[in-house]
Amino acid sequence: MPNQNQIANPQTGQLPQVKGPQMNDRDFMNDCLSTCKYLADSLNVAVWEASHQQLHQDFLQILNETHQSAREAYELMFRKGWYKLEAAEQQKLQQANQQFSGYSTQFPYH
Amino acid sequence: MPTIMSSTPFTQAPIPQPPRVITSKDLSYLKDALSWELDAFKKLHFFAQQATDPEVKQCLDKAGRMHQQHYQKLLTHLQHNNAAVMATIPQTQSQQQQPQMQ
Numbered sequence: 588m589p590n591q592n593q594i595a596n597p598q599t600g601q602l603p604q605v606k607g608p609q610m611n612d613r614d615f616m617n618d619c620l621s622t623c624k625y626l627a628d629s630l631n632v633a634v635w636e637a638s639h640q641q642l643h644q645d646f647l648q649i650l651n652e653t654h655q656s657a658r659e660a661y662e663l664m665f666r667k668g669w670y671k672l673e674a675a676e677q678q679k680l681q682q683a684n685q686q687f688s689g690y691s692t693q694f695p696y697h
Numbered sequence: 698m699p700t701i702m703s704s705t706p707f708t709q710a711p712i713p714q715p716p717r718v719i720t721s722k723d724l725s726y727l728k729d730a731l732s733w734e735l736d737a738f739k740k741l742h743f744f745a746q747q748a749t750d751p752e753v754k755q756c757l758d759k760a761g762r763m764h765q766q767h768y769q770k771l772l773t774h775l776q777h778n779n780a781a782v783m784a785t786i787p788q789t790q791s792q793q794q795q796p797q798m799q
Contacts, residue, residue: 612753615744619760622737626764629733633726639715642723642774646730649767656760663756 592676598668613669616660623657709787718782719774731771738764 602611610618630650637643664670719727741761748754 610744610747612748612750615748615757616753619741619744619757622740623760626730626733626737629726629729633730636722636726638720638723639717641717642719645770645774646726649730649770652763652767656763660756660760663752667750667753 592674594672594674595670596666596668599666613664613667616664616669619660620657620664623653623660627653627657712786716782716786717777718779718786719777723774727771727774731768731775734764734768734771738762738768 602613603609627650630646630653634643634646634650637646661670665672738761741757741764745754745757745761748757
């Protein structure tokens with residue numbers, strides 16, 4: 588029985604029928620994403636630590652563009668069916684909502 | 698310039714904001730980011746050549762070009778004249794007493 592909570596496209600990406608040690612298109616895209624992730628982590632620290640305004644702005648813009656580019660890569664991979672998503676169970680969503688709504692007694696701003 | 702009593706601290710207008718100087722810490726982060734950007738766009742250029750799907754090719758190529766642009770943007774910060782800016786920064790007394798570093 589198929590998982591009802593699963594969200595995925597059929598795999599349309601051109602991958603070899605028998606996967607060998609050679610890098611394929613999906614591997615290239617995965618590497619593209621992990622490279623962006625690593626860069627974004629370093630850039631984020633640089634944004635925090637930059638001494639003057641112009642450098643801060645440039646690091647922040649580069650970080651932002653890196654995020655956008657990674658997002659595009661991820662969306663392409665999703666279209667190609669290389670990413671599976673799983674919806675959380677409705678009951679667990681409701682439980683969490685109840686739990687965190689209950690914390691409103693702790694809110695200092697009204 | 699009138700002499701000021703040595704017991705009181707030297708008073709002057711505060712520097713309003715961090716000046717446009719590349720600090721040694723900035724330089725470390727710039728070098729780190731430049732190294733990774735270079736690695737990223739060389740790799741993505743290679744991947745784009747190897748990929749078979751045209752959409753994948755285009756995506757990798759676009760990402761590679763972006764990283765090269767980022768490299769060029771970061772590089773401009775290394776072409777900054779630190780010495781010229783530092784010449785305009787008022788030196789505090791404790792700094793003035795230190796030997797000038799070149």
